[in-house]
Amino acid sequence: xxxxxxxxxxxxxxxxxxxxxxxxxxxxxxxxxxxxxxxxxxxxxxxxxxxxxxxxxxxxxxxxxxxxxxxxxxxxxxxxxxxxxxxxxxxxxxxxxxxxxxxxxxxxxxxxxxxxxxxxxxxxxxxxxxxxxxxxxxxxxxxxxxxxxxxxxxxxxx
Amino acid sequence: xxxxxxxxxxxxxxxxxxxxxxxxxxxxxxxxxxxxxxxxxxxxxxxxxxxxxxxxxxxxxxxxxxxxxxxxxxxxxxxxxxxxxxxxxxxxxxxxxxxxxxxxxxxxxxxxxxxxxxxxxxxxxxxxxxxxxxxxxxxxxxxxxxxxxxxxxxxxxx
Numbered sequence: 001x002x003x004x005x006x007x008x009x010x011x012x013x014x015x016x017x018x019x020x021x022x023x024x025x026x027x028x029x030x031x032x033x034x035x036x037x038x039x040x041x042x043x044x045x046x047x048x049x050x051x052x053x054x055x056x057x058x059x060x061x062x063x064x065x066x067x068x069x070x071x072x073x074x075x076x077x078x079x080x081x082x083x084x085x086x087x088x089x090x091x092x093x094x095x096x097x098x099x100x101x102x103x104x105x106x107x108x109x110x111x112x113x114x115x116x117x118x119x120x121x122x123x124x125x126x127x128x129x130x131x132x133x134x135x136x137x138x139x140x141x142x143x144x145x146x147x148x149x150x151x152x153x154x155x156x157x158x
Numbered sequence: 159x160x161x162x163x164x165x166x167x168x169x170x171x172x173x174x175x176x177x178x179x180x181x182x183x184x185x186x187x188x189x190x191x192x193x194x195x196x197x198x199x200x201x202x203x204x205x206x207x208x209x210x211x212x213x214x215x216x217x218x219x220x221x222x223x224x225x226x227x228x229x230x231x232x233x234x235x236x237x238x239x240x241x242x243x244x245x246x247x248x249x250x251x252x253x254x255x256x257x258x259x260x261x262x263x264x265x266x267x268x269x270x271x272x273x274x275x276x277x278x279x280x281x282x283x284x285x286x287x288x289x290x291x292x293x294x295x296x297x298x299x300x301x302x303x304x305x306x307x308x309x310x311x312x313x314x315x316x
Contacts, residue, residue: 041264042264042265043263092253095253095257096253096257099253099254099255099258100258100262101255103199103257103258104261104262106199106200107200107262107265108265146307149311150306150311153311
């Protein structure tokens with residue numbers, strides 16, 4: 001069970017978490033720097049969700065660093081459940097934020113009076129970064145769900 | 159394994175599938191009837207996805223009806239995998255369509271020149287129906303994923 005790649009405490013998981021954090025930070029920077037994002041609900045939603053995803057990913061990346069370099073993780077069922085539920089919720093919220101941002105920026109581009117070309121392309125870049133963060137987050141949550149189910153099946157059969 | 163409620167071939171699964179079909183049809187009707195949805199990409203996306211979800215849910219509802227009333231299902235691993243993958247993909251696409259529609263209709267309401275109050279409320283109702291369909295679709299896919307994982311663990315240990 002320990003060699004499942006991508007589950008909590010492995011180096012693949014560390015790579016996934018770092019990827020999530022990097023893409024989330026990039027998305028937040030594209031959206032926030034020098035842009036009046038707070039006039040649209042969808043963009044505020046994206047900023048809120050990215051503000052949740054970044055500390056979550058960084059915390060779990062730290063846990064992975066500790067597990068990889070110092071001490072193998074003791075995977076308790078309760079802790080794993082919390083991580084899996086948090087991962088799934090944040091993954092769905094990231095997808096929702098990415099889709100909202102993408103569709104709103106598409107509307108803003110077609111009705112071109114609302115934003116300049118440079119501004120709109122930054123909104124789109126932010127949406128693209130959020131999609132990438134969502135994809136990595138989905139991978140993490142699938143791996144952890146698989147580990148959790150394996151743990152539960154073991155526990156129920158022992 | 160046979161008594162897992164919500165998995166393929168049970169009456170709970172039949173109820174979930176019928177709910178998905180009903181909410182998807184309601185969403186499609188709110189969006190299409192007497193509304194010029196094709197001028198916005200997000201609304202076209204919603205119509206496309208609902209056009210995929212409705213036949214998928216109805217087909218699986220028929221499978222459930224057959225399983226419940228006539229013959230217990232023979233759950234082959236390949237068939238279950240296809241159903242789980244299809245469920246997950248359609249569930250993510252439904253969520254994406256619902257978020258896009260909700261955020262675009264919110265933009266259209268704030269810049270009120272684009273649509274009348276009645277039209278915008280229909281867009282919002284359509285988004286709400288899609289959210290409900292997504293929620294039921296997520297439940298189905300979680301139950302089927304759980305069944306598939308149990309099957310695979312059994313197979314690998316036998």
